[in-house]
Amino acid sequence: MREVKVQLFGFGNVGRAVARVLLEKERFFREKYGVKFKVVSIADTSGTVWLPEGIDLREAILVKENFGKLSSWTNEYEVYSFSPAEAVKEVEADVVIDVTNDRSAYEWHLSALREGKAVVTSNKPPLAFHYEEIIGEAERRGLPYLFEATVMAGTPVIGLLRENLLGDSVKRIKAVLNATTTFILSRMEQGVDFERAIEEAQKLGIAERDPSGDVLGIDAGYKATILHCVAFKPITFDEIAVKGIAEVTVDEVKRALSKGKRIRLVATVEDENVRVAPEEVSGPLAVSSNENVALIESDLLGELLIKGAGAGLKETASGVVSDLVKASLRLVE
C-alpha cells in the first residue's frame, strides 16, 4: 500500500466533488491500485487548512457547506493565509490538484513542479496561455502534469490524444466543447429567445453569473487551444479565432432545424489553425444536454469519435481523479 499526499486547491463545487469521490471510493483505490490518498491541505479563497496527518474530508465538506468558507474551521484545524505559491512551497505533498479558476495559476503550477510535485488540473488558462513552458518544465523534471478535466470533463479526449493514437498523425479535430452554449442553442430551437435561454441556464446552475466566458466562445476557445497543443504543437489562445453565439438568432436556429440541422458552437482544430464559431451541423456533432463530442481525423485510423459528458460535478471529478490515480501510479514507478 502506497500513501499519496495530496494538496487540493479549490473547494467549490468541483473541489468538493473530488473530495467526495476520494471519500466514497477509498476502498476501490486501495484494492484496485494499492494507493491510499491522504489529503494534507485544502485551500479555498478564505485560507488554507493544513494537517500533515491528513484532513477529515467528511468534516471539511460539512464546514464548507454550512459556513461557506474553510476559515470558519478554527476549532480543530489551523487555517493559514498562504498565497498559493507559498502553500505549494510550505506543504509537503506528492500531488497538487488545482480545481480553481485562478488565471495566474501557471506561476504556482511551475513552482509546484520545481518543488518536485506532480500537478493535476482542471484549470484551463495556465495551459491555454503557457502550455509550452509548463509541459517543458514537467518533462525536464520527469513529473506528471495532467489535465484531462480541462477539456470534455472526464471524457478522456486528452488521454486519447496524448497517450494513445501515437502512430497516427492527426489531420483535423471537429468538436463541440461547451455544454452551456449547447443548452442555450437547444432552448432557442424550442423558440426561447437568447436572453431568456441564458437566464434559464443561470437558474439551473449551467451558466455562471457572468455568462460571457461561455457565450463569447472563450471557454471553448481555451479548450480548442489545449487540443491543438496536444494534437499538433504548442500555441496560445491569443493565436486562435473565436466567435461566440451572441449574434445567433432564433430565426437562424429554426432555419437550420428546418433543414434537419442544428447550430452548435464548433471548434475546428487543424495544424496552426484553430477556430471556434457557430456552425450548422448534423450527425454526431449535433449533441444535446451536457454531452461534448470530438471527431478526430487522422492518417491511419481515419475517423474516430469520442462522445461523453462535457460538464457536471461528478463528471469533472472523474477526470481529476483519473489523473490523480495516473500521477500516483507514475510516481511509484
Added chain:
Amino acid sequence: MREVKVQLFGFGNVGRAVARVLLEKERFFREKYGVKFKVVSIADTSGTVWLPEGIDLREAILVKENFGKLSSWTNEYEVYSFSPAEAVKEVEADVVIDVTNDRSAYEWHLSALREGKAVVTSNKPPLAFHYEEIIGEAERRGLPYLFEATVMAGTPVIGLLRENLLGDSVKRIKAVLNATTTFILSRMEQGVDFERAIEEAQKLGIAERDPSGDVLGIDAGYKATILHCVAFKPITFDEIAVKGIAEVTVDEVKRALSKGKRIRLVATVEDENVRVAPEEVSGPLAVSSNENVALIESDLLGELLIKGAGAGLKETASGVVSDLVKASLRLVE
C-alpha cells in the same frame, strides 16, 4: 535518438501494413518521439529472416508480395527455420510484435517476457484464454504487454479502459466489435440472403475463407472477453455466452428495419457476465461499414461513446504501431 530493435512475427496483410507505416513514417517517429525503429527479424510461416543490423523493409515487402514467402529471399539474407519460441530466444530485440493468428502464441509471448522483451500484439487467443497469466508475468517483470489492436483495431478502447477512466467503476459495456457480421447484416437489410452476403464478404476480402470465426461470434467473443479482463477482472472465453448470426433471417432483419432498428452482433460486458448475441439496436450501436463502437457506462462519467474503425489494414496497423511507440517510450523511462 534511441534505437528500438523490433522482432516482427507475421508478415501477411497486417504485418506488411505495419512495416509500411514504419517505413513511411520513419521521420515522424524520429522527430516526434526521438525513436528509430530497427526491424531485426521478420517471421512468416516459411521462415525467419534475421539481420542484427536491420532489415530493409522495402525489400522485405517486395519479396513477400512477389514470391509469397520470406524464405525465397535467400540471395541476401539468412533465413532460419526457428519455431517462434526459438526465435524469441535467439534474436536480440527490445519489442516483439505478434500479428499472427497463432492460437498457441501465449507460450512464446510468455517466453518473450521472460527474455525481458516487451510484447505488442493484435493476436486475440493468447489474451482470451490466458490473460491473467500473461499480464501477471508482464507486471512482475515491469514490461509493457500491449494489445490495443486486438479489439476495435486502432480505435483506442483498450487504452481508454486500461490507462484512462482510472477513477471510474465500469458498470456495463455494450459494443459492436465485428465488422464482418455488420457487413453481412447490412447486406441482408438490402434483401441479400445470408449465404450470398457471406460470399460477397469473402470476395471483398472482408470475410476469411472459413468465415465461421466471425459468423459464429467467436471473434466478437474473444474481444468481449478481453474487454471484460480490462474493465473488470480476468476471465476466459470458455466462461462467456456466445451466439452468432447464423440463425438470423432476412425476414427478421427487415422486420427490425421496419421499426427503425437494425440487427447487429452486440457484446454486452458486465462484471462476471459476458454475452455476445444478435440484438435489435438503434442509435449509436447501429453502426455500418467497418465501424466498431463501444458504449461504456460508469459511475462517475455516465455514458461514454467511442466509435471508429474496427477493421482494415492501416487501421489495425494504427493500433499496433501506437503500442510499439508506447512500449518504446516506457522502455526508455
